[in-house]
Amino acid sequence: MASEQTLDSLLTEDRSFPPPPEFARQAHVSDPAIYEQAEADPEAYWARWAGELHWFRPWDQVLEWEPPFAKWFVGGTLNAAYNCLDRHLDGPRRTKTALLWEGEPGDRKSFTYEELHAEVCRAANALRKLGVGKGDRVAIYLPMIPEAAVAMLACARIGAAHSVVFGGFSSESLRDRINDAKARLLITADGGYRRGGIVPLKRAADEALTEQGGCPSIEHVLVVRRHVEGEAVGGAQMEDGRDLWWHDVVAGEGAEAPAEEMDAEDLLYILYTSGTTGKPKGIMHTTGGYLTQAYATTKWVFDLKEDDVYWCTADVGWVTGHSYLVYGPLANGATVLMYEGAPDAPDRGRFWKIIQDYKVTIFYTAPTAIRAFMKWGTEWPSRFDLSSLRLLGTVGEPINPEAWIWYHLNIGHERCPIVDTWWQTETGAIMITPLPGVTETVPGSATRTFPGIHADILTLQGDCIDAGGGFLAIRRPWPSMLRGIWGDPERFRDTYWSKWQGMTVAGDQPGEGVYFPGDGAKRDERGYFWVIGRIDDVLNVAGHRIGTMEVESALVDHPAVAEAAVVGKAHELKGQAVAAFVTLKDGLAPTDELKRELSEHVVRKIGAIARPDAILFAGDLPKTRSGKIMRRLLKDIAEGRALGDTTTLADPSVVARLKDDYESKGEG
Ligand code: WTA
Numbered sequence: 001m002a003s004e005q006t007l008d009s010l011l012t013e014d015r016s017f018p019p020p021p022e023f024a025r026q027a028h029v030s031d032p033a034i035y036e037q038a039e040a041d042p043e044a045y046w047a048r049w050a051g052e053l054h055w056f057r058p059w060d061q062v063l064e065w066e067p068p069f070a071k072w073f074v075g076g077t078l079n080a081a082y083n084c085l086d087r088h089l090d091g092p093r094r095t096k097t098a099l100l101w102e103g104e105p106g107d108r109k110s111f112t113y114e115e116l117h118a119e120v121c122r123a124a125n126a127l128r129k130l131g132v133g134k135g136d137r138v139a140i141y142l143p144m145i146p147e148a149a150v151a152m153l154a155c156a157r158i159g160a161a162h163s164v165v166f167g168g169f170s171s172e173s174l175r176d177r178i179n180d181a182k183a184r185l186l187i188t189a190d191g192g193y194r195r196g197g198i199v200p201l202k203r204a205a206d207e208a209l210t211e212q213g214g215c216p217s218i219e220h221v222l223v224v225r226r227h228v229e230g231e232a233v234g235g236a237q238m239e240d241g242r243d244l245w246w247h248d249v250v251a252g253e254g255a256e257a258p259a260e261e262m263d264a265e266d267l268l269y270i271l272y273t274s275g276t277t278g279k280p281k282g283i284m285h286t287t288g289g290y291l292t293q294a295y296a297t298t299k300w301v302f303d304l305k306e307d308d309v310y311w312c313t314a315d316v317g318w319v320t321g322h323s324y325l326v327y328g329p330l331a332n333g334a335t336v337l338m339y340e341g342a343p344d345a346p347d348r349g350r351f352w353k354i355i356q357d358y359k360v361t362i363f364y365t366a367p368t369a370i371r372a373f374m375k376w377g378t379e380w381p382s383r384f385d386l387s388s389l390r391l392l393g394t395v396g397e398p399i400n401p402e403a404w405i406w407y408h409l410n411i412g413h414e415r416c417p418i419v420d421t422w423w424q425t426e427t428g429a430i431m432i433t434p435l436p437g438v439t440e441t442v443p444g445s446a447t448r449t450f451p452g453i454h455a456d457i458l459t460l461q462g463d464c465i466d467a468g469g470g471f472l473a474i475r476r477p478w479p480s481m482l483r484g485i486w487g488d489p490e491r492f493r494d495t496y497w498s499k500w501q502g503m504t505v506a507g508d509q510p511g512e513g514v515y516f517p518g519d520g521a522k523r524d525e526r527g528y529f530w531v532i533g534r535i536d537d538v539l540n541v542a543g544h545r546i547g548t549m550e551v552e553s554a555l556v557d558h559p560a561v562a563e564a565a566v567v568g569k570a571h572e573l574k575g576q577a578v579a580a581f582v583t584l585k586d587g588l589a590p591t592d593e594l595k596r597e598l599s600e601h602v603v604r605k606i607g608a609i610a611r612p613d614a615i616l617f618a619g620d621l622p623k624t625r626s627g628k629i630m631r632r633l634l635k636d637i638a639e640g641r642a643l644g645d646t647t648t649l650a651d652p653s654v655v656a657r658l659k660d661d662y663e664s665k666g667e668g
Helices: 004-011 021-026 033-040 042-050 080-084 113-129 146-158 171-181 201-210 230-235 246-250 288-301 319-331 350-358 367-376 401-410 489-497 548-556 592-605 631-638 652-664
Strands: 061-066 069-074 097-102 108-112 137-141 161-164 185-189 192-194 197-199 220-224 243-245 267-273 281-286 309-312 335-339 362-365 391-395 418-421 455-458 468-474 519-523 529-534 538-541 544-547 561-571 575-584 614-617
Touching: 033 042, 042 061, 042 069, 042 288, 069 288, 080 146, 080 288, 080 319, 097 113, 097 146, 097 350, 108 113, 113 146, 113 246, 137 146, 137 171, 137 201, 146 161, 146 185, 146 267, 146 319, 161 171, 171 201, 171 267, 171 281, 171 592, 185 201, 201 220, 220 246, 243 246, 267 319, 281 288, 288 319, 309 319, 309 350, 319 335, 335 350, 367 401, 367 575, 391 401, 401 418, 455 519, 468 529, 529 538, 538 561, 538 575, 544 548, 548 561, 548 575, 548 592, 561 631, 575 592, 575 631, 592 614, 614 652, 631 652
Parallel strands: 097 335, 137 161, 137 185, 161 267, 185 220, 220 243, 309 335, 309 362, 362 391, 391 418, 575 614
Antiparallel strands: 061 069, 097 108, 192 197, 267 281, 455 468, 468 519, 519 529, 538 544, 561 575
């Protein structure tokens, strides 16, 4: 969580930006009355949105709510892939570009809606031949290539739930996710390009499938050939009987495949995300409500129009890639751009060159990326023609006002509204955001709830805070809300719905029905939300969620480590970085080599995104008299602040020693 100081500086932000009049004139929404209209009857409002999708059978009831379990569009049936593809084939969208793709080395592909439909059908037929069908799970471990979207939509078409695992996760993380979901099929690639190098995904997949018990549920592995060296990369081999090349099994299939009729509440996908324990949670999203809100928010938040070229830079491995690279924009019939690689490959102008080349009109990225662009300097964007842009977005972490203003001036050229969108893997779609034709924006604030969403700031006792800080709370079910944690219904209730359990919230609502996202936030005088960050043991490193417990478990898994405590420390570019305090087993010497080894160990266990920025060997960790590690103090040390209250500590001298060590070793 950000320090009080940052918080105060956020709230003294007084620059504000009304929607540019020419933007408001053409926007889908320019009348603020929409908020009251949605509020007057939220169910009718969401039903209107759902009515813009294609249903095989209409729903009987909009919402069934038995806290914390919600069902949306009860009795309705639809198919997500059908909504993203087939329903666009009747009119001019048939030959409209659905997907524009650029690989890091510069290779390009594009698909019309008709072509993407055919490709998805071929893949769906291939999956069916491999025995995958309704109710099965399929793991997808791919680079950012068109086949990632095709594979997701093919699963949706046949009613199999996908579980996409970010390509930056290690083989161990992949194995855990496959085993938790008991996936029957894994779809991967020989490799992908990243910053000039090759990420050897198939090799990692082979390790996942063969080491430490492997993945008994996997029957086949479909391997996309991303680059010509194929199996030579990193020694990955095709295993007879198990592994099949995607091009061998998909290309020969027919270009038509029936779309499975799915219940609105059938599982669409599982996506694992970090929580407060060592084990990631499989967040479950179902079909009807998820698609409705992904569709609605894409249309209004990005003011999406028929001739837009829409680019979301998120990887398909994260929820943003699910909702705003695949389902939301394709359900809207948009032209979506997908780019495989890094923003600085081959040089720091790559993103701006892409915007210029493809005449991108809507650009959605993360504050971490914006801070990197700032650091690289305006000379990069200024070399390119960015005049096609008309709207900018940001997501994943709080954006500092400086970065917001830089984005506004140097990318948006003071012409483009910026939508700062707050949401989570669990919420499935955007929850707090400006509407670009309506909302006056203030740098650093996600402003208001999307129409139809009800959020508040609450105290620990469940009282509403009209102006000031507290716990962010969602007080009404929303269509794209998670339906549970795969295989762990109790954890679902405990994690998200127990904060105000047994209390009366805001004077009249039973606390059981109030969702706690894990974020702290403030509200200013005009009612705008300022999301400050996680208040649980979850870090947000470069916009990626990492549980402190996950990193701690990875560290204590190393034979040299006795105990580990991990905290987030403020980082100029990444927002937060991982700082680890480690005590070694008796008799072991703290060396730089061991430090490097521990760092590599974390990368091997979780993935490079969890690599600690700083590791400090400690003789002892500061604990309360009841034995709890005092993370707050460790955070103070890691961030170089004066120490907070140490009176509850079992041994206050431990902390002073640690602080001295930390500072003298120059880790701060
Ligand atoms: C944080 C990403 C401030 C927040 C879509 C949330 C944000 C977590 C914002 C979810 C924002 C996301 N302003 N903080 N606009 N957007 N967050 O599940 O802490 O990867 O709980 O979903 O990111 O991260 P997740």
